[in-house]
Amino acid sequence: MSDLAREAADRDAGDELAPLRAAFDLDDGAVYLDGNSLGALPRAVAPRLAEVVRHEWGRLRIRSWDESGWWTAPERVGDRIGRLVGAAPGQVVVGDSTSVNLFKALVAAVRLAGPDRDELLVDATAFPTDGYVAASAARMTGRRVRPVEPAAMARACGPRTAALLVNHVDYRTGRLHDLPGVTSAAHAAGAYVVADLCHSAGALPIGLDEHGVDLAAGCTYKYLNGGPGSPAFLHIRRDLQPRFDSPLPGWNSHADPFGMEPAYRPADGAARGRVGTPDILSLLALDAALDVWDGVDLAALRAKSLALTDFFLRCAAAYAPDGRVTSLTPAAHAERGSQVSLRCPGAGAVMAELVRRGVVGDFRRPDVLRFGFAPLYCRFADAERAARILGEVLGDVPGST
Amino acid sequence: MSDLAREAADRDAGDELAPLRAAFDLDDGAVYLDGNSLGALPRAVAPRLAEVVRHEWGRLRIRSWDESGWWTAPERVGDRIGRLVGAAPGQVVVGDSTSVNLFKALVAAVRLAGPDRDELLVDATAFPTDGYVAASAARMTGRRVRPVEPAAMARACGPRTAALLVNHVDYRTGRLHDLPGVTSAAHAAGAYVVADLCHSAGALPIGLDEHGVDLAAGCTYKYLNGGPGSPAFLHIRRDLQPRFDSPLPGWNSHADPFGMEPAYRPADGAARGRVGTPDILSLLALDAALDVWDGVDLAALRAKSLALTDFFLRCAAAYAPDGRVTSLTPAAHAERGSQVSLRCPGAGAVMAELVRRGVVGDFRRPDVLRFGFAPLYCRFADAERAARILGEVLGDVPGST
Numbered sequence: 044m045s046d047l048a049r050e051a052a053d054r055d056a057g058d059e060l061a062p063l064r065a066a067f068d069l070d071d072g073a074v075y076l077d078g079n080s081l082g083a084l085p086r087a088v089a090p091r092l093a094e095v096v097r098h099e100w101g102r103l104r105i106r107s108w109d110e111s112g113w114w115t116a117p118e119r120v121g122d123r124i125g126r127l128v129g130a131a132p133g134q135v136v137v138g139d140s141t142s143v144n145l146f147k148a149l150v151a152a153v154r155l156a157g158p159d160r161d162e163l164l165v166d167a168t169a170f171p172t173d174g175y176v177a178a179s180a181a182r183m184t185g186r187r188v189r190p191v192e193p194a195a196m197a198r199a200c201g202p203r204t205a206a207l208l209v210n211h212v213d214y215r216t217g218r219l220h221d222l223p224g225v226t227s228a229a230h231a232a233g234a235y236v237v238a239d240l241c242h243s244a245g246a247l248p249i250g251l252d253e254h255g256v257d258l259a260a261g262c263t264y265k266y267l268n269g270g271p272g273s274p275a276f277l278h279i280r281r282d283l284q285p286r287f288d289s290p291l292p293g294w295n296s297h298a299d300p301f302g303m304e305p306a307y308r309p310a311d312g313a314a315r316g317r318v319g320t321p322d323i324l325s326l327l328a329l330d331a332a333l334d335v336w337d338g339v340d341l342a343a344l345r346a347k348s349l350a351l352t353d354f355f356l357r358c359a360a361a362y363a364p365d366g367r368v369t370s371l372t373p374a375a376h377a378e379r380g381s382q383v384s385l386r387c388p389g390a391g392a393v394m395a396e397l398v399r400r401g402v403v404g405d406f407r408r409p410d411v412l413r414f415g416f417a418p419l420y421c422r423f424a425d426a427e428r429a430a431r432i433l434g435e436v437l438g439d440v441p442g443s444t
Numbered sequence: 445m446s447d448l449a450r451e452a453a454d455r456d457a458g459d460e461l462a463p464l465r466a467a468f469d470l471d472d473g474a475v476y477l478d479g480n481s482l483g484a485l486p487r488a489v490a491p492r493l494a495e496v497v498r499h500e501w502g503r504l505r506i507r508s509w510d511e512s513g514w515w516t517a518p519e520r521v522g523d524r525i526g527r528l529v530g531a532a533p534g535q536v537v538v539g540d541s542t543s544v545n546l547f548k549a550l551v552a553a554v555r556l557a558g559p560d561r562d563e564l565l566v567d568a569t570a571f572p573t574d575g576y577v578a579a580s581a582a583r584m585t586g587r588r589v590r591p592v593e594p595a596a597m598a599r600a601c602g603p604r605t606a607a608l609l610v611n612h613v614d615y616r617t618g619r620l621h622d623l624p625g626v627t628s629a630a631h632a633a634g635a636y637v638v639a640d641l642c643h644s645a646g647a648l649p650i651g652l653d654e655h656g657v658d659l660a661a662g663c664t665y666k667y668l669n670g671g672p673g674s675p676a677f678l679h680i681r682r683d684l685q686p687r688f689d690s691p692l693p694g695w696n697s698h699a700d701p702f703g704m705e706p707a708y709r710p711a712d713g714a715a716r717g718r719v720g721t722p723d724i725l726s727l728l729a730l731d732a733a734l735d736v737w738d739g740v741d742l743a744a745l746r747a748k749s750l751a752l753t754d755f756f757l758r759c760a761a762a763y764a765p766d767g768r769v770t771s772l773t774p775a776a777h778a779e780r781g782s783q784v785s786l787r788c789p790g791a792g793a794v795m796a797e798l799v800r801r802g803v804v805g806d807f808r809r810p811d812v813l814r815f816g817f818a819p820l821y822c823r824f825a826d827a828e829r830a831a832r833i834l835g836e837v838l839g840d841v842p843g844s845t
Contacts, residue, residue, distance in 0.1 A: 068502045077506045084502035092497060092725070093490060100671055101469045101485035105478045105804065113672060140720025142694030143544060150584075167706075172695035172720065175708040179693050183551075183584040190706075215704075262721070270501055271514060271724035292580050293543030294573035301809065303616075305568075305591075307576040319541025319573065320665070323672035324493070325726045403506065408702065 047358050048431075051423035054354070060347050064420040066335045067268075074402045074425045074432075079242060079382045079415025082268030082332070091331035095324060107323075116330065117295075117321050118313055123333045124267065124276050127341070128240060128259070129250035134281050136313040137263070137329065138321050141241055141275040142172045143291070144260035145208070147316060148277065149180035150290040152206035152235040152258055155283060160205035160234065163188050164196060166220075169210040173239055177208050183290070193220045197228035204234040211249065212242035212380030215407055217352075217372040219243070219380045223254040230255065241265060244276075246381035246418070247348060248341040251278055258283070266381065266417055267336075269329035277316040284312055293318035335419060344418045348381040351416040355383050355426040362434030371411065382415040389440060396436045402429045448759050449832075452824035455755070461748050465821040467736045468669075475803045475826045475833075480615075480643060480783045480816025483669030483733070492732035496725060508724075517731065518696075518722045519714055524734045525664065525677050528742070529641060530651035535682050537714040538664070538730065539722050542642055542676040543573045544692070545661035546609070548717060549678060550581035551691040553607035553636040553659055556684060561606035561635065564589045565597060567621075570611045574640055578609050584691070594621045598629035605635040612650065613643035613781030616808055618753075618773040620644070620781045624655040631656065642666060645677075647782035647819070648749060649742040652679055659684070667782065667818055668737075670730035678717040685713055694719035736820060745819045749782040752817040756784050756827040763835030772812065783816040790841060797837045803830045 044052075055061055068084045069075060075083055099107040108114045121135035128135070139147075149163065165177045167190035174190070181188045191199045193210065200207055207229050212219050222238055229236045238259040243249055245266030251259060259278040263269035279287050289309070294300050295317035298308040309315045356370060368385040387393055387410060394406035404414040414429060445453075456462055469485045470476060476484055500508040509515045522536035529536070540548075550564065566578045568591035575591070582589045592600045594611065601608055608630050613620050627637045639660040644650055646667030652660060660679040664670035680688050690710070695701050696718035699709040710716045757771060769786040788794055788811060795807035805815040815830060 068498075071503060073505075075505065081501075081506045081509075083505065084497065089494060089497045089502075093494060096485065096490045096493060096671070096729070097469075100482075101490075102472060104474075104476065104484065105482045105806065106799075107672065108482075139540065139544065140694065140723075142696075142720035143540065143692060146692055170695070171698070171704050171706060171708075174706055175693040175695065175698070178708065179691055183691060264721070270497070271508065272721040272727070273725070274723065275720070290580055290584060291544060291547055292576040293541065294571070294576065295543075297572070297576070303572050303809065305572060305575055307572075307579065319543035319676070320663070320673040322541075322675065322723055322726045324674070324729050325723045326673075328497075328725050398507075405506065408704065 047361060047427050051354070051427040054350070054423040058347060059343060060418060061422070063335060064422065067420045069420060074429050076402065076404045076414040076416065076421065076425065076429055078417030078421070079265050079413065080405055081271055082265055082417060083420055085268050085332045085335050087331045087334045088270065088328050092324065092328050095327045113323050116323065116326050117317055120326060120330045120333070121276060121313055124244070124263070127336060128244055128278065129248060130252055130278055134313050135276050135278045136316045137276045137326060138274050138317055141260050141262045142176050144275050144277040145173060145176045145237065145239065146180055147289050147291055148237045148258040148260055149177055149206060149208060150184060151287050152237050153180065153184045153186055154288045155235055155286055156205035160203055161186050162203050162205060164191050164199055164204055164207040165189070166193050166196065166208060166210045167191055168193060168213055169208065169239065170214045170241065173208055173210065197225050200229050200232040200234050202232065204232055206235045206237055208237045208239065210239045212246065214242055215411060216384050217380045217382035219378050222256065226254050226256050242380055242382070247345045256280065263329050268332045270325065270332065273325050273329045274322055279313055279316055284315055287315050289315060291318045295319055295321070347418040348416060349376050349379065351418065351421055351423065351426055352379060352381065352383050354423055355414065355416065355430055358427050358430030359385065359433060362430045364434070364437050367437045368412070381418065382413055385412045386410055387412050393436055393440055396440055397432060400432050400436065402432050448762060448828050452755070452828040455751070455824040459748060460744060461819060462823070464736060464740070465823065468821045470821060475830050477803065477805045477815040477817065477822065477826065477830055479818030479822070480666050480814065481806055482672055483666055483818060484821055486669050486733045486736050488732045488735045489671065489729050493725065493729050496728045514724050517724065517727050518718055521727060521731045521734070522677060522714055525645070525668065528668070528737060529645050529660070529679065530649060531653055531679055535714050536677050536679045537717045538677045538727060539675050539718055542661050542663045543577050545676050545678040546574060546577045546638065546640065547581055548690050548692055549638045549659040549661055550578055550607060550609060551585060552688050553638050554581065554585045554587055555689045556636055556687055557606035561604055562587050563604050563606060565592050565600055565605055565608045566590070567594050567597065567609060567611045568592055569594060569614055570609065570640065571615045571642065574609055574611065597626050601630050601633040601635050603633065605633055607636045607638055609638045609640065611640045613647065615643055616812060617785050618781045618783035620779050623657065627655050627657050643781055643783070648746045657681065664730050669733045671726065671733065674726050674730045675723055680714055680717055685716055688716050690716060692719045696720055696722070748819040749817060750777050750780065752819065752822055752824065752827055753780060753782065753784050755824055756815065756817065756831055759828050759831030760786065760834060763831045765835070765838050768838045769813070782819065783814055786813045787811050788813050794837055794841055797841055798833060801833050801837065803833050
């Protein structure tokens, strides 16, 4: 056993979050470092979903909208996510995809900002859908999009800025951006912030209330483990809710949905972010998946996440042949999410071989290896093994240099 | 046994679709006439969903996007629905809610129609979400909404009409509208048709290709039995696809989703209607639910549906005290969907009592009893029993007249 492997074993033995791994189906022994793309399966999901299908749908049928709490599940599950993103109850609703929620939030932000502000600042390095959706929101509200590097975002906003679409953690590099700083600069300029939390929700403390973030959206299938394509969430800061003017005013966000009124009258609260009938099977699978978070201290989660990524970077430096990989992920803790991205020539072939040898990360074109460290179930031993096998693969697979 | 009960037994014995009922979990013997709101549970769903959760998500994890066909499921399941709505493969995609799909379709229709057409005609009797979404689409594209009674729709469209949002079957009355006639009038006027198929998909033959319907959306949790809030579908006529300009351009409809290109370049085909990551658990539950449709002849389905609703109307006339209920559903077959709506003073209390006695329909304010007849699993005996118990309830519950 190498020194690093021994250190990993010691650290796992002392990890207060280690018992949570047993709540996930990881029985195949995989080194699963792709929870930043699709979270592992919490064991609670399958039995709960079977009960929802067989009893709530199969037997109670339509009565479940009331009796099983289906109708209010988007807000109830939203509050559970609220705790994980630092939002007090009543501000988060679950449903639709992240893209659709970003569209709602951006259009609503522009409308909040009023007619005199004609530009939307968009993180130039964001996940592409953010830019596509922002362009559509701008086109449909008569605004223009200005792409800005995240580091320049706070300085870039001014009297013409309606809203800033900011990424909390970069999907490609794992870089954590300064959401509190940008929010504060935006507010000083009279603009609104829309935060994309896809790569931070469930990965680190976010503090939406603490920092006064206006609007936010994020997915639930990465660090929140809701299942493939599970419904996304939308956060609407409480004091903005009465003026939240959705571009997607479906019957589910009506003040009296069963009144079937011909004119739209928006509901109070986070329900204003709803649109159509909620997707109950996926929503309740997510609900079950969230059980594992009960009692988890987000400070401990963050500490473990940073320790894991620190340790992985050390192991990679020790095991990888000189110069074959370069970290794209910042060394500074304040700038790091819960993933490590390594630039590596021939990354596609390297990742394919890693997967064949039981280490699952993913590859992002053109040359990035991504390794996500979900602190609920990743072990220090996983980090050591992944780096060790990466070193072996790099020795076996010729580099392009 | 009454004559009507005997007739019901004879008709069930001669019903070629009768064996399909065994594919549903209706073991509790309920008279379930609410399949126009939430379809009954097909037995294939629970085992398939368990496999998706435990094996595809739990074991294959991220590999399932390719290996289990998750990525292309929206189009594959879309084609299965295509057969049921009369659309050749490649024109239907599954995802999002009906409301969201109507928004995409309406904005796309307005853009297809060009800048000189400034009005959207909307069925004044449609399910409210249609009107809310149309108002938003109009607001965001600088058009205006004109509400029109369905019967006047064909005559109302003219040179300023960009699009017509038409309801195929009215959710309240069960009236079937003339979709082919309206489509043909719209096309003659140079306008586009967006059809809401929520209450016709899986209830009767629709013939989207035959009638050249431009765009359509509908839900899958009623007659298609996809489960509570299962993802909706969007139909984009093949020749319009290259010009379909979505207001919700998410990464899933990009020509090269994993290229992560900063500029949006729409995919070819029905995939252009996609937005964010598809909701796999609900989508594959729907996929399993659709198995029951394999080999079902839609002409036979329609014949049974009309026979069931005819028979229920006869039974209700025979059993209900004089003048206590009035049918809102047209007597003419050409104007009837697969539900019967009865106006009844005190309908709320009457339906509550019906449910207590094992007959499940639903109540729509202010005074409507709705009974849906899903031809895949409803029996003539159900129709007779429902009408008989309705007669008893009306005898026991004093009318407000």
